[in-house]
Amino acid sequence: MIKRIKTKLIGNCVLVKGIKRSAIYHLFNCKIFLIPNELYFLFKEEFYIDEISKKYLKLFKHLERHDLFYHCYGLNNFNNFKIINPKYSSASGFYSAYIQFPSINRLQKIIEKLDNENCKYYKILIENYYEIELLTDIMMLFNDSLANSIELSIVYDKNYHVKKYEKLMDNFARLHIIHMYKSPVNKIDKFELNGNIQFINQMTYEFQEDDYIGASNSFNVNYYLYAESLKYNNYFNRKIFIDMGGNIKRTFSETISFGNIFNINLKNIYTNQSFKKYWNIKKDDVAMCKDCEFRYACVDHRIPIKVKNKTWYFKDKCNYSPYTFIFKK
């Protein structure tokens, strides 16, 4: 008698159903695997390999090679295998801040204020020409802060020298990525010890973000993002934008300001319902995105527009269609 092999998706993986196809997110290895919806229904529970239709056996072998499944033989069962249940813990305060660089003194004051609100992630945008020493001075402002991760978005350095930037990133372990826009080429320099530099052939960091929405290389898979995306808008939630003049915004593309960071108590912003308007609008609430298998891995800065109670849409189109699987970028 042929022994049947009972199989189950490993605990680090979650299934995400799209309207026409589905995805397996490997939250530990940060990878996405695409599958037909028929396999989504099979993989939801324990299954036997002989239940897989012949036409999908090659795909299944591919997934197996990436260690996506537990196998059970004989009378064993899966009770002892760990199941991960990602949960988003929504502490108070702002989690991330995008700041247009004002000056060293003013940036220091901004960081001190945000530190008191538990801010963990910073993106500093420098729109004018700079010397690399300025980047070191900026990073030193974070020496005593609670920040976990820092990104810099800067114009292309015509005197770019890989060793100088590698040293900068080695000296500041929390500096994970530098985006250089207005670059003559698109490329990435990855450093051995820490971080990388992404060169972007776009005029501003904002254009880069527009192009990025739904581009095939734009998705990001991890526990934190997945858990946050189930409940919140993964772009606006707990994020604050501070322009060069210190004006507090929900996003840079809006003209409305909620006060100035230098003379306002940030707790008043954090509890302001108007400021938090988009925080709870998740991709599951938005037309088209709710049908998309990438919706818990896709971060975009577009402002959702309300159609009717609990239904939203985006005016600007995304580069991907979950109905045809075509990526424009």
Ligand code: SF4
């Ligand atoms: S349809 Fe929505 S979720 Fe899917 S890639 Fe486009 S923006 Fe992202």
